[in-house]
Amino acid sequence: MVEVTGKPLDRVDGRLKVTGAARYSAEWDVPGLTYGAIVSSAVAHGTVRTIDSAEALQAPGVLAVLTHENAPRLQPFPEKVNGSLFRGEGGITETRQPLQDATVEYAGQPLAVVVADTLERARHAANLVRITYEQRPPELTIDSSSRRTLPETFTGNKEEKLQVTVGDPKAALAAAPVKLTQVYESGITHHNPIEQLASIARWETRNGTDFLTLYDTTRGVENMQEVVSHSLSLPKENVHVVCPFIGGAFGSKGWLFAPPLITVMAARVVKRPVKIEWRRQDMFAVAGQRAATRQTLALGATRDGKLTALQHDTQTHASQSSGYTEPCARVSRMMYAVPNLGFAHQLSHLHLPSPCPMRGPGETVGGWALECAIDELAAELNLDPVELRLRNYAEQNPETGKPWSSKHLRECYARGQEMIGWDKRNPKPRSMREGNNLIGYGMATTMYPAARRPAKAKATLFADGRALVQSATHELGNGAYTIFRQISADGLGLPVERVRFELGDSALPAAPTSGGSATTATIGPAALAACRNVLGALKRLAIRDAQSPLYGATEDTVEPRDGRLVRTTAPTQGEDYATILRRAKLPSLEAEGEAKPGDEREKYSFYSFGAVFVKVRVDELTGTIRVAQLCAVYDVGRLMNPKTAHSQIIGGVAMGLGAALMEETHYDPHNGRAVVRNLADYHVPSMADTPNIQVEWLNIPDPHISELGARGIGEIGCVGTPAAITNAVYHATGRRFRSLPLTPDKILPS
Amino acid sequence: MHPFNYQRATSPAQAVAAVAPAPSAAFVAGGTSQLDLMKEEVLRPSLLVDVAALPLKTIGALAGGLQLGAGVSNTAAAMHPEVLTRYPVVSEALLAGASTQIRNMASLGGNPLQRTRCPYFRDPAQACNKREPGTGCAALKGINKVHAIFGASAACVATHPSDLAVALAVLDAQVQVVGPAGSRTIAFPDLHRLPGDTPQQDTTLAHGELITSIDLPAFTGRSHYLKVRERASYAFALVSCAVALDMDGKKIKRARVALGGVAHKPWRVPAAEAMLAGKKPSEKLFRAAAEVAFADAKPLEHNAYKIPMGRNLLLRALLETSGLQPLQGPAGTAFAASVGGMGGE
């Protein structure tokens, strides 16, 4: 049978999605459902002095109003969850337990929830809750923060230190014949998935104990189960978290616990199931964000363009109850062969909402700053930007000294240059013009860490010839259902139509939060292990069964072929899976499998690479930039499905285009309220902004990452794109822009 | 959202009779402005009177000009052959606004009456004199990037967001209204007002007055609309510009120029218009007019960019309208109106 992995199979859940049959978290039909509406803080800093629910409680249909005064008590937020640091400096999430006290740390912080029999009545009554505050002046900028820290690690990961010095960057910089120091700034951005946050909580009594079913827009059912059960002092088994479909996340929805916990508390109080759908406005307060950054890049080089020193210092911000630190040096620490390398991250705690990972956390804006600085150095040295990068090509990881698992970045540069016609441009800045427009070409290197984590899966063969493989991972719109079905079909030796894949349920075999572009490399091998194990069990059934043509064979002389088990040496001797099961009178046969990274992680440094080339038109007199052409070539290991991969990557590129040109959330500089609160004011790229994004990949399997040879592709498209665009704008205009996004007001010559 | 009553109007007179006596009653047409603001808790009407089904949906000839019914959708108006060919500024302004879906719902009566996009107006927790008189204006010292550079007051720095209104301001359009005190005609430039001390009042319409049509007088000159926005499509204007030129041979007989995104109403620039009248189109002349047009601009902390942007845009709009430079797309389309065009080759 021909392998289906690697084939451009159509998205298997496409039909469900376009017909509305795919069930999203707000859509579960739970009998007796009631509805919650949130009352959030009008101010950014202070305490709630009074909170008056009397009028709301009188309103028609209202069942309860929960505030910090009467909400059920929760355990303090856990320190670590499934091995990852949640609390403290560098920790990944907001650790404020909701509705537990009167302090206000950011505007839009949930302060009360009104539950009513209809959504409209709940929303109306939410307006009748009166809150007075003891206000204190909020600290809203990196510079005005009175609480600044230097977090040691990113999310407690010892492999990812945030304050690092290799060699002596200071001395090397001082001694460098060519030096460049520039400051790059990026604004706050939001994920803005089309599906807003939503939860439905239902309490029941099962076997005399409290049992909670939670439908939530999470992409980490396991972490959710852990945090919710911990917070409520329940056994983990008594919390069931379900999420089979997610309408986009982009880094959000992974580490958000206050929204579901509010729903869970409300359901407990009203003793009926409760649904809370957060409004778009709320998403700018409770759904996480990419924090603003101010990054100082210092490069030292020889006259012939060899980097001698690189120092990358970041200032960024988190809320009062999150230590999340945008890890801006993620690209700088590994991209170029530079002997003296330093980076530092300073975190200012502000009275703004909590940040969290957003597509390419650190890489997108940190890589932007680095790749712009490299472009500036190329101009300074009068070298082609590609040539400068080749002169500093890292043959091994400069921070750790480990060899790469697989790196073919040179091929990406070469092919990208060809695709865009790099050599046909006039390299002189501000030399190309068409009508009202200046024309510019720019490029940048891109990368993404190729993470892999431990995971489990279960495979079941049925007596009717079908099969099911399951793991508690997630479908974020990325194609997970499709590729894991393909991988499982090959693992079982069955046609893809006969295999289903299930995910998004805490009752399934454990899988980590779907993120960090690690899902394919994590779940794929686990699914294969489960498939191998169930086929092993099936072989044992057959070779012990005197009626089987395989009777008496040994396991290693029997193999799966086209849905049958056959003798390797005599493939005509064999029988199909269903026959074996039926004769054994088994309706099904199942086995679990487990896979995790091994000591290859000690030996190699795992990264994907790529190169992005862009042509822009800049109408300088109105400040308008359009991307005319965007070509990108990626080295991401072996592709599991070129069709879903293409969608993932062009989606990432479009998001990078948004980060470069238009996406930004402002908070009022005096009161800290979000001033951008809807999708009319928060501009994501429209179709008219997006050129025909031309992407190619090398499709060279990574020999070390796993038996599948596949690295992740979820984020790499977003990284690199902003710098390529910014560098193209420089080439068009001859002017450097060091502040994202490049909105017309900044481009217009003053 | 607050509870409200809903009625479908049976005739213009009945609609007026239903709204006029109730101070917090309002008309609703396409609802694309009205309903959003109700969901955001900005507007809390006690009664909505739906005028969308009234027989105000025709476009007909009128004394050499055109009468556009208030119930005509933005899409229908923009695509109407008479509008496209005789008043391309109207089609361009409409098609460079909002999205296809919204334009299909939106009405010509509702569009000029949509409320400001000032983000402080749209957040009930912010101080806003337009939403709640007397609470102050948080935008004045806040993020005022999209705010006014002309005609603002200490009470309000909001701008009017409608593209269509800017186009109508250069066409001597007239607004036909029926109200509790009978019918009247309002010259389009008099429909909107400056904020002064009463920014809660966007227009000169009395409560309960219903727009029945927008009348365009005969026009044989050239007209054109240009819009700068933060993305290629589906965004409000940072600055926009409508131009109507009546020509007398090679000379400009009369010029009308209005700017959008810069004031509480479409901002006509009489000094620049006067400068253009009777002259032959030239880049030099247009530059001088653009200079004059922005002479009185008063920027806030974050919107000074609107001055050079507006000047450059006005210059370009004049060059393109007069034919000294080509349009960037076919007349009457969003391509002609959208500065920067689309991404891609």
Ligand SMILES: Cc1cc2nc3c(=O)[nH]c(=O)nc-3n(C[C@H](O)[C@H](O)[C@H](O)COP(=O)(O)OP(=O)(O)OC[C@H]3O[C@@H](n4cnc5c(N)ncnc54)[C@H](O)[C@@H]3O)c2cc1C
């Ligand atoms: C995301 C988004 C983007 C947009 N982008 C743009 C843009 O780029 N450019 C642009 O110009 N517009 C834009 N709009 C605004 C949109 O065009 C207007 O909301 C629409 O034109 C209003 O028409 P409507 O019929 O829906 O009005 P409604 O929402 O029904 O009413 C608006 C107001 O007019 C009153 N009203 C309605 N009809 C009458 C009448 N006949 N007589 C008296 N009063 C009446 C109502 O009481 C209400 O006060 C956008 C809107 C949205 C939501």
